[in-house]
Every structure is written in structure tokens, then in C-alpha cells.
Amino acid sequence: MKKSILGISIGIVLGSVSFISNAEITLLQQNPQPNDPLSRLTFQVGGSIRPQMNAVTGQKSFKDNGFDGGSRFRFSSDYYLFDDISWINYYELGVNFPALLDMDNHHADGANNTIRRQLYTGFKSKTLGQLTFGQQLSVYYDVVGGKTDVWDDDMLAQAPGNGINGDYDGSYRSRKQLKYKVKAGNADLYAAYLFADDDYLTPDNFHYRRNGGGALGINYHLTPTLSWGLAYDYTNADLKEPTAGKSKEYNQSIMGTGLSWTPGNWMVSASGGFYQNFLTTKIKDTNDYFAGDAYGIEYFAGYTFPINSFAIKTIKPYFMGDRLEYLDDRNYEKLDNGVGISFQLKYGFRVDYEHVFTTATGGNYGTNIIRAWYDF
DSSP states (O other): OHHHHHHHHHHHHHHHHTTSOSSOEEEEOOOOBTTBGGGGEEEEEEEEEOEEEEEETTOOOGGGGOEEOOOEEEEEEEEEEETTEEEEEEEEEEEOHHHHTTOTTSSOTTOOSEEEEEEEEEEEETTTEEEEEEEEEOHHHHHTGGGSOOSTTOOSSSSTTTSSOTTTSSSSEEEEEEEEEEEETTEEEEEEEEOOOOOEEOTTSOEEEEEEEEEEEEEEEEETTEEEEEEEEEEEEEEEETTTTEEEEEEEEEEEEEEEEOOTTEEEEEEEEEEESOSBOSOOOGGGSBOSEEEEEEEEEEEOEEEEETTEEEEEEEEEEEEEEESSSSOOEEEEEEEEEEEEEGGGEEEEEEEEEEEETTEEEEEEEEEEEEEO
16 A cells, blocks of 8 residues: 555656656746846756665665655755845755655665755855855765766765765765855866764764864866866864763865766766775774775766657666775775666656676675656
8 A cells, every 4th residue: 555655646746747847947037127026036946756776686675675766856046136146045855755655665764754965055156156054065076976976876985975974074965064166267166164063873873073174176177078176075073982981083084086078978987085084994983983094986987879769868878886995994895887778768757777796895796776767
């Protein structure tokens, strides 16, 4: 019955918006008029519904039965103030549909129905740049991580997604972050300050508290189709084990670089990072919780074939992979390589299939991944 409810619910959602093309929906369009405050506002909504299934050789989990692969809804506004300065706001809500509908064996135990992915406010100007505050993508992700976050089973070797929690450690969707971005010639320059945050309770009952931090980054457009990014992120944090009365201060840093090349129908990207006191050792001890040094690389190459026949717009086969290795404090390395194919359909629908071969310390396995998308 619960599966039927999920299918009906998603069917209603898709059916009600299937006429919309794959783009943000503009509900209000900015057109400033005298004595009309509302005419200064642009308001947009968008989202993505992503049912997914992962089948791992020799392993069983709720992901075999189908789960939510990252559905989200977006709301953004741009309010013109004066000259070229606008007040901007953005909210992105993640929705776990199986958890929301209480479907057993289709979500992790204790999974939240919804999560706040991003929520920030700020100001933007074509000449002065953009200044925002709140929970938002990190500088590292903007200029490095995002370049290889382009397939389904990705982010397995880059800093965003491998630390203690990307929302707290400053690597991914950083909370309480003040971020500035400005264009200088062919370069986009980034700087961020991370304010102290609340305690994060880890699954193994440690308390992680960010005391502060900062980040710098540059994304240089070498040509209209080739961009190169470089970023450095620093976080000072305390790790506490309340039951043992132990605490240790960690200075965490990640630095990385990435390239993205999109000539014609090709898309080629690669990124690499060095992580210090950032990855966990899997040792439940305050003094040895984070590994001293580790690194990760990711790579992707795909070609989009235009079809425009029947319901298929394009077909994109691709090759992808990554490598994660600890240099000290833990004997572990992992290598993933795979192939995939993506079918972009009409009206914002898309279907992906990937097969990933994994060689890792402790065992080798394969993974079959199917993800359906509806973007609007």
C-alpha cells in the first residue's frame, strides 16, 4: 500500500507539471516601475525529483528496493534596490519522499523527511560583486568540487562528502558562512569567512564544534570552454568525547584544483585535492579521530549525441572514476571506475544508468545504479 501511495503521489506531481520545460519557473519578473514596489521583484521556483536504485554485489540494503536520490525544491528572489544593486535570497529544501510517506525498507533508519540544503541572503552587483550570508555552497565546491559533481555516483573522493559533515566542516553546503564573489577580467575570485557553529553530534556520539575558518578560491576562464579552479579552505574545530571527558583541537585544511572543458558536445573534467586533518580514521578516539594526510582525485569524460526523435532529446555515454587514499593514520585506499549512459527526454525527464567497478582495501565489488529525474 505504501509503495502504491508513493507511486500515486509522484505521479500526481509529475502529471500536474509535465507540460513545463526543464528550467526555473519565473512567477514574477522584475520590471521596475515608479511607485510600484512589487515591480522590482523577480521570484523563481524550481526543483528535481530523483527516484533511484543502487544494487551492490554481495550487499543488501534499502537502496536495492529504491530510494530517494536527492529530490529538492528551490525558491529564489531578486529585488532591485538602486543602480545595479539587488537584494537576493535563496532557499533549497531536500525532500526524502519514502521517509515522508513512512515507506519501510526504502530509506535509512531515522532519516529525516526533509533537510535544509541551502538558505542564504545577500546583495549582488555587476560591478561590486556578490556578498551572501547563510548556509550555501562552499568556495571549494564552487571552484573545484562542482567540476566533477556531474554523474550520479560521484563525490566519493573529493572533500565535499568525505569529511565529518560537509554542512559543518566548511567543505560542502557550509552553515553560517559569509561569502564574497567578484569578477576580475577572465577570473572569478572568491573569499569566505566561516563563523563559529553549534555542536554536531556524530553517529558515534562525539561532539564536533567549528570555532571558525575561511576560504579563498579562483576560477579562471582560460577560454570560453576551458576553466581552471584553485581553492583553499581552513577550519578550526574542537572534537569532544563527553563520556570520557576528552577534547582535542584540530586545524583542518583542504586544498584542491580542477579543470572543466566543454568543447562542442564534449564534457571533460578532472579535480584533485589534498586533505589534512579532514578525513576520519574510523578510530573512536578523540586524539586519533582525523587522519593527518590524504588525497583524492576524480575524472569524467562524456559526449552528448543529439537525437531529437520520439521522446529522446539527447543520449550521453560517459566514463568516470575516482581514487581516494590515506597517506597516514589509516591503511585505506579506494579506486572506482565506471561507465554510464544518460537519456535526456522531453519535458525535463531524464534516465541514467551507471555501472561502477570498485577496488578497495578490504574487498572489491560492483554497483549498478539507475536514477530517474524530473527537473523543473
